Amino acid sequence: MKLLLLGATGRVGNEIARLAAKDGHQVNVLARTPEKLPSGMNAFQVYRGDATVKEDIEQAIEGCDAVVSTLSSDGGTVLTEAVPLVIKAMQDRCIKRLLTIGTAGILNSRTDPGLLRYQSSESKRKLTRAAREHHDAYLAIKESSLDWTIVCPTYLPDGPPTGRYRTxxxxxxxxxxxxxxxxxxxxxxxxxxxxxxxxxxxxxAY
Incomplete structure (x- = not known):
């Protein structure tokens, strides 16, 4: 399988890159600062660019079978700008599989049916801007024709895999x-x- 990996310089993206490398997958990486990529990625095809730029996405996605995005909300509008570009590039090339990392805030609320967690009393966060951006990205992905999955972790400390978790x-x-x-x-x-x-x-979560 050949993957396009967005967000490879981030904490979760780093780990996914290592797993893909271990399994021998071909990986295209699009990064604004390739210098921040972890060691061991020299076998990957690295593109210096920005996920919010249409031409950069189109160049990096060529020949790929799936897209993995670990892009996060950076205080700006990266997700809401990048996600529509990724969806369009995938649809134009008949690439179906999209896997992204979201946030637990966009999961359904147990306490307030009909709301998402960040909109409900379940959320202890006073600031919701990041969750709202993830929500907008989720809606765009949901309305697409892609085969998508959004993995939504809660509080995310650094740590090795244990293989023991609940979903x-x-x-x-x-x-x-x-x-x-x-x-x-x-x-x-x-x-x-x-x-x-x-x-x-x-x-x-655990």
């Missing part, structure tokens, strides 16, 4: 408080070869 479609597992970057990456990477959570968000 739930469209909800955060009960009493879920945190999940490591390693386990998030491991679970997300496995979804590339799974149809269990197609066309859905999936919460992950």
């Amino acid at each position: 739930e479609k469209d909800f955060l597992p009960l009493e879920g408080k945190q999940i490591s970057t390693g386990d998030t990456a491991q679970f997300a990477y496995k979804q590339l070869s799974s149809e269990e959570f197609l066309h859905s968000r999936v919460g992950i």
Whole structure:
């Protein structure tokens, strides 16, 4: 499989890149600062560019079979700018599989049916700008014709994979408080070869 990986310089993106390299996948990486990429990526095809620039996405996606995005809300509008470009480039090339990392804030609320967690009393965060941007990205992906999965971790400390975690479609597992970057990456990477959570968000926590 040949992948386009966005967000490879981030914590979860780093781990997914390592897993893909270990399995011998071909990986195209689009990064604004390739110098921040971890060692071991010299075998990847690295493109210096920006996920919010149409031409950069189109160049990096050529020949790929799937797209993995670990782009985060950076205080700006990266997600809401990049996601429509990715969707359009995928549809134009008949690439179906899209895997992204979201946030637990865009999962369904248990306490307030009809709302998402960030909109409800479940959320303890006073600032919702990042969750709102993830929400907009989710809506764009949901309305597309792609085979998508959005992995939605809760509090995300650095840590290695343990392989012991809980997942739930469209909800955060009960009493879920945190999940490591390693386990998030491991679970997300496995979804590339799974149809269990197609066309859905999936919460992950210990």
